[in-house]
Amino acid sequence: GAAELGPYRHYMQKEIFEQPRAIADTLEGVEGIVPELFGDGAYRVFQDIDSVLILACGTSYYSGCAAKYWLESIAKIPTQVEVASEYRYRDSVPSPKTLVVTITQSGETADTLAALRHAQGLGMTQTLTICNVATSAMVRECKLAYITRAGVEIGVASTKAFTTQLAGLFLLTLALAQAKGRLSEEDEAAHLKAMRHLPAALQAVLALEPQVISWAEDFAKMENALFLGRGLHYPIALEGALKLKEISYIHAEAYPAGELKHGPLALVTSAMPVVTVAPNDALLEKLKSNMQEVRARGGVLYVLADADSHIDSSEGVHVIRMPEHYGALSPLLHVVPLQLLAYHTAVARGTDVDKPRNLAKSVTVE
Numbered sequence: 001g002a003a004e005l006g007p008y009r010h011y012m013q014k015e016i017f018e019q020p021r022a023i024a025d026t027l028e029g030v031e032g033i034v035p036e037l038f039g040d041g042a043y044r045v046f047q048d049i050d051s052v053l054i055l056a057c058g059t060s061y062y063s064g065c066a067a068k069y070w071l072e073s074i075a076k077i078p079t080q081v082e083v084a085s086e087y088r089y090r091d092s093v094p095s096p097k098t099l100v101v102t103i104t105q106s107g108e109t110a111d112t113l114a115a116l117r118h119a120q121g122l123g124m125t126q127t128l129t130i131c132n133v134a135t136s137a138m139v140r141e142c143k144l145a146y147i148t149r150a151g152v153e154i155g156v157a158s159t160k161a162f163t164t165q166l167a168g169l170f171l172l173t174l175a176l177a178q179a180k181g182r183l184s185e186e187d188e189a190a191h192l193k194a195m196r197h198l199p200a201a202l203q204a205v206l207a208l209e210p211q212v213i214s215w216a217e218d219f220a221k222m223e224n225a226l227f228l229g230r231g232l233h234y235p236i237a238l239e240g241a242l243k244l245k246e247i248s249y250i251h252a253e254a255y256p257a258g259e260l261k262h263g264p265l266a267l268v269t270s271a272m273p274v275v276t277v278a279p280n281d282a283l284l285e286k287l288k289s290n291m292q293e294v295r296a297r298g299g300v301l302y303v304l305a306d307a308d309s310h311i312d313s314s315e316g317v318h319v320i321r322m323p324e325h326y327g328a329l330s331p332l333l334h335v336v337p338l339q340l341l342a343y344h345t346a347v348a349r350g351t352d353v354d355k356p357r358n359l360a361k362s363v364t365v366e
């Protein structure tokens with residue numbers, strides 16, 4: 001009801017603004033990195049496994065795509081991420097030493113549950129879920145679990161569930177690294193410090209809303225949009241495009257920026273805005289040259305940069321500067337302006353933001 005919405009117009013907006021609290025709750029009680037955060041017996045499981053297979057759908061699949069970068073770079077564990085509905089219907093090569101990780105807000109998505117059971121049927125008994133509902137079928141059926149504390153999510157387009165999943169997956173990365181003897185005490189302390197600062201960092205990003213609203217005024221007039229990211233931020237570009245198409249019905253696609261020249265550049269005109277997630281990381285210089293390719297074809301850029309990115313607004317280049325540079329946890333912050341962009345674009349177009357056409361919050365049938 002209206003009372004629950006408080007100052008917000010829609011549940012989605014409220015849920016976007018709840019993210020600092022949701023992340024704080026999800027990390028509450030985490031004093032140090034120990035495998036037991038994931039349940040009794042987790043240490044044995046984490047020592048035994050030599051690879052990870054992530055299974056999920058929709059937005060939860062994209063959080064898995066981001067986690068792959070963490071798992072391989074920080075924990076050094078080979079990781080595959082697969083859409084649950086594909087995995088269950090193909091021949092794959094099972095390994096009993098693979099940790100099967102499902103990611104699901106509801107814990108009831110039919111395809112994800114079926115994919116878990118399929119993996120179990122193939123002899124993969126080491127299972128773990130990152131889930132937002134402690135009483136769900138998924139939590140019952142997996143050996144290990146981390147329960148995110150996003151709270152009830154009502155908007156069909158997932159927001160706070162996504163960022164809390166990322167927090168849980170980052171903890172999983174650290175716990176696996178620790179069980180494998182690959183996490184120094186110094187690194188553990190530094191990661192924990194960065195995680196504890198996330199609620200404040202998210203609050204500072206939410207304060208960018210007025211700037212995002214001015215981008216949304218432009219986007220509301222468009223029928224297509226392209227999202228670019230590289231590395232860890234490619235999954236964030238995918239999630240930004242998904243949010244925009246789900247609720248504003250604008251056709252949006254995401255590409256890893258290096259693929260631009262292999263196809264999507266042919267579509268770039270002034271009618272195709274290009275959103276670029278551009279934190280100052282190892283790939284920034286390459287990303288800048290991708291951006292010049294867009295400008296040279298008359299494309300208009302909307303860039304999420306951070307203080308050290310040295311990208312300034314100019315003709316055809318609109319920059320929103322992120323308050324802080326955040327290293328490995330940067331995806332949790334960069335997704336927020338993209339959630340707000342989709343939200344305000346949809347509001348400007350007058351769509352039913354919390355209940356987009358043809359979509360359901362939880363898909364419990366195949």
Ligand code: G6P
Pocket residue numbers: 057058059060103104105106107108109112156157158359360361362363
């Ligand atoms: C539906 C929802 C999405 C969600 C997906 C997976 O498609 O509309 O927002 O990401 O299901 O849901 P799950 O509960 O498994 O995370």
